[in-house]
Amino acid sequence: MEKIDNYLTLLKDEIRNNSFGHLPLKYRVRLMRYIDSPLIVNKIFYNCVVKIKSLKEEIFQDNEILLQILFEIRDYLYNNKGDKNHFMMIFDKYKNYLYEYDALGGLLLSLCFNIATDASLMLDIAEYNEEDDNEYDFEMWNPDFFAEIIFSEGLYFIPSNSGSVEKREAYWIGVLEIIEKICRNANFEVAPLYYQKGMDENFIIPSRNQFDDTIEAQFKDILFFIVDCEPQKLKEGLEYKILFVSSVVDMFSILSSKGDVIILNTKNVDRICNEFRNIREQMYKKNSKQGAWFQVEILLKNKDLYTLDFNYDNLEQIPSLFQEPDWLLKMFKEYPRSKEYTPFWLQKIVGSKVKYLKS
Template sequence: MMQQVEKLKEIVNQNSMGHLPLPCRIDLMKQIGNTRIVQKILCECCKKVYLLLPKELETESLLYTVLSEIDSYLYKNKGTAENILISVERLRNYVEQSIDSPEDMASWAIIALGYATRYDAASILAIEDYNGEDDNAFDFESWNVDFICSVAYSGSNPFVENGNVEKRKEYWLWYIKMTGEIAQNPNVEHLSLPVCKSTNPLIDIPARHQLDLLKTNKGISFDDIRDSILLQIPNEIKWDFIDVVFVSCISCMLNIHSSTGEKINIGNTIHNVCNDFRLKRKEMYIQYPKEGAWFSLKMVINKNNSYKLDFNYDNLDEIPVYFQVLDWILSFYCKFPRSKEYTPQWLRKIVGRRKLYLT
């Protein structure tokens, strides 16, 4: 192994791009011959670049949780590879929407690491129809974790622009040294992640003027939606009040129940009601866009035709779990951006460094 390490150092030092070619890395990983050790090496690459992120991004990032989960699985046998895959799949589309900086590449490396953890590091140990090509022969989605991290660390893809050759060389020389140490002591972490914060500081969201629009003579009424729903309630259903729950985030859901718990089907009228709810939301948003748009609402219709509305702008827990798809939520936010002061902490994490806040 020591002779191999010295040979690889020489290759990096002589490479005009400061790059360690993929065939060399594949040979090294196959020489190690242990899938779990290879996965740990790839995990250390992710930790190397992730620990360089600005502190305000590091532990607050959604990807940090996944990296911690993978790290615990590989070194402490906590959790399962299947659960890691679920976490990665949940974040993949969200991460893919914006990859234009070293921080974004670090996030993409964690996604790739998740797949390598679930699928036995096949991306480097079992490349299909491989004939000695370097990284530039593969599509972005097929890049290996170690190469993605080199792009994040140096700030550029060597096959597109030379960029910071010394920084890239520094990364690969570290990689070679780290690989040798992990191979010798596979149960000892090379780098340690900081303790992840268990709670987030609460953010006081200012009062919303949008809600004032619902007061008498303020211009927005849900009376028409109430009437549409009541017209569809069968006469045989006995009720004291009607519960209506509407959720809309790319896709939408409308549930209507009587006070006895009986589900009420309003037939094709459901499409009109959902559309009317969305139009009301848009109307409210246009008046005060900095306050954002609500994700869901609850409407309680009483026997005397009065009703009460409860809007959810900020509470993730009130959004059904099957709507908590991060790229859905991000797309919804892009459609209805808000100012930062009206953005709760969990939503700020999803927005990340994207310049989407209204000012």
């Protein structure tokens, strides 16, 4: 511990003498290698995240996905719950979604990656020759550096957006104090993590009125086309389940009551998908605050006997391929709703990234 204490004292002088208030990566790598414990390194990174959470409390409270990830990280690091490989799954699942939150998203992604790989971005940098953070792509930045960016409100190496030297210096002095405390007490946390439930899971979505005679006529037209499609016309006497799902990409399928999958040529499928999207657009324009459906399921007995089931709100009903948070967020950006028509699970994903329509 004496070696670490002495080095921490030297680093405080380095920070104060740095014209940007920045602590270069070479010193942090050397310090973390002195510590030589992936668990302790990741606890240090976790506490950097918690420092930022206190600055961005509104964002965390508005987006429970961010909170949930942070709670899972804490449980793993401090309560030994779960498997480190789970955090690579989180990294892969939420990568595109979290980068919508810029440095804040990068902060969480970097910590997840470091947990999954035993702090490899700090302890096992390939062919490291004392380069600083600016010489790496942002995917290789560590949580402590992402936190510096947020805390100082800028990047030290971009003159037009360099942020505050004073804030950056204060941040790093605070981080060194955290490191000292964690090295003496591995269970130290800079601040407790509290969960505040902000939404009522039992609230009821109001009824919608986007469907009318004009929309029904459009559905009949496309169903007539589907029934007569070559090369595989639908047969009389059988029932068919027609499913169209659309977010970033589309999925269209027809399944007969015998279990047969009906295959149409690409040209016809493209026309059908375009028509379904056009219908959805017309329904949305009729009352935008009610949102747009993710999928429509049609049970078809014949051209004149069918039922329509629109899914606006049920995540479990949406095929797993379409449950990617970044896809769902993009869908909301294209078709924003009022909050009263936004289910609890979708509010978690939207957070504060998109404004709700007024009720």
